[in-house]
Amino acid sequence: MLGNQSKLTSEQNRIFDRFLIDSTEKTIRALENVFGLQIDSSSSSIEISPFLDSEILKRLGGGLLYTVSSSMLGDLQGRTVLLMRADDFESLSEVMRPILTMLFLSHPDTDLSALSNGRPDWMTDDSGKNGSDQAFQDQIMDTLAEIGNILIGLYTKAIYRNFDLNSHHSVPKALRDPQQHTIRQCQTSLETRDDQHLVIENEFVVLGKTIKLWSLISPCRQSFGKILGNIEDRQKSPPGNTAHCPGQALISVSY
């Protein structure tokens, strides 16, 4: 079991690097497909680290978070959490507003005659920015949960492709988390302080808005051991076309 990130070998780094590139590429493609939006560019980092030592997680800062949590089941057991800061959630809301408006207006159950006195508040720019309209908040939280569902599924697929571990996830829960309880829950659920986590930071640019998303993949101790064991088993397989980052566990790529 690794005690800290500096103990990763170059081969382990290479596989985690490949995992990051694989999952990020699929994530970009998935978001483009699901929302019909072009994602212009992105940068991504992955860190394999004990929770409290994570440099990437420190960049989240304090304050309000929006989170999507899910349990991982199967060969790889543990927890996956997506984390978004309030300003990134605002940006997501602005990007999604026209799409959600179109879906609302085109839905056959929508009573268009009820809109004769004006559109709901959440369809106007100002109310949504204030986050004051509950209907829009519900819609965007539902969308966030669906984004989480798709992304967590993509991560589990990437885990299968890169680490040979077949897993699936439970129904994701989206949560507005003003006190960062989600992070505290992750801390208290640790078996030991040295347990390793995969921490990923993705930056997407959509319609001119930069949106950052943090992903925390927290396998149980035994499952992380399986990841490392499977990397060792695959060391004789041909290397991918990714850069080596010998002796480091903090890996970044840009698109």
Place this chain on the structure above:
Amino acid sequence: MSKILIVDDSSFARNSLSLLVQNGGHEVVGYASGGLQALEMFESLQPDLVALDYLMEDMNGEEVLREMLLLNADVKVIIISGSGDHTLKQRLLETGAKMFIEKPDVRGRILNVIDQVMQA
């Protein structure tokens, strides 16, 4: 034109799928947000085809599919899934689903898949 029942616990997913299939000339006869509601609507609405999400709170798609097959052995069900389970697709097709689409691919594939399933 096919009569389609959409089953998904996400309103975003239901609404966006609804828009896609209606733009393709199909009729959405009902929307269900969970497995139990889906089974009730399946009996009462008798759709030509069911677009069924896999991961839902009350019942998963496999359980719903099995119940629907008991009600109508000829039911045409397309499973739509965001799950990363590598074995899921094969298992659901063996259970009786007609097609399996991963969620990121829905926009590009759903109309062709509906046509394939309805013509089969």
